[in-house]
Amino acid sequence: MRYFFTAFIVTILLSGCATRNAFSKLEISEEQELATENTRSGKIQFEEKSGGIFSAVFLNNISPDKEKNTNDFYICVYTKSQNEDLKIKLNEKEPLETKELPHANKFAHLLPITSDWTKNYFVSFKEDTNSSIILEIESGQFSSGELYFSKD
Numbered sequence: 001m002r003y004f005f006t007a008f009i010v011t012i013l014l015s016g017c018a019t020r021n022a023f024s025k026l027e028i029s030e031e032q033e034l035a036t037e038n039t040r041s042g043k044i045q046f047e048e049k050s051g052g053i054f055s056a057v058f059l060n061n062i063s064p065d066k067e068k069n070t071n072d073f074y075i076c077v078y079t080k081s082q083n084e085d086l087k088i089k090l091n092e093k094e095p096l097e098t099k100e101l102p103h104a105n106k107f108a109h110l111l112p113i114t115s116d117w118t119k120n121y122f123v124s125f126k127e128d129t130n131s132s133i134i135l136e137i138e139s140g141q142f143s144s145g146e147l148y149f150s151k152d
Contacts, residue, residue: 034062035110040147044079044139051142052079056135057110058149070096071125071133074107076118084140090125091134097124 038061044052059072071090079086088095101107101120108120131151137144 031062032110038062038149039111040135040149042144042147044077044137044142044144046141046143049142051081051139052077054078054137054144055111055113056137056147057107058133059107061149061152062110069127071127073121073123073125073135074101074110075121075123075137076111077121077137077139078115078118079139079142081140084142086119086121087138088121088123089136089138091128091130092136093125093128095123095125097122099123 035057038058039055041055042053043050044054054075054077056076057074059074060068073088073090075088077086088098099122101122103116103118103120105120105122107122133149133151135144135147135149137147
């Protein structure tokens with residue numbers, strides 16, 4: 001019985017010092033926290049060769065008051081070959097709109113790293129009824145592979 005009370009008291013004392021989550025110490029906004037949870041980053045590659053890097057933010061889960069008739073993404077891409085066209089698909093469907101954005105834009109604060117080397121895009125797709133959506137980014141022979149996002 002003595003060990004039970006000792007363990008109980010230690011548990012209470014330690015749980016009082018625990019933080020709610022990893023973001024609580026970083027002093028970031030709730031919107032930036034949601035953006036981090038809804039961001040996928042990686043390489044655009046072909047076999048072992050890397051053709052660039054990207055970060056894609058699923059905007060629908062960040063702005064719950066936004067109309068839900070589209071699936072919107074903020075995408076930052078750096079490709080070695082600037083001459084290649086970028087192809088972005090959602091569940092193997094073409095976007096409704098792809099707009100290149102300047103470096104200073106209304107979504108730039110959602111990604112922690114920005115540079116003059118990247119190109120920034122706002123990409124909008126017709127809403128998909130699937131609860132899980134798959135985004136793919138291609139540049140010439142290079143591809144990101146499948147990026148899985150879930151709708152909240």
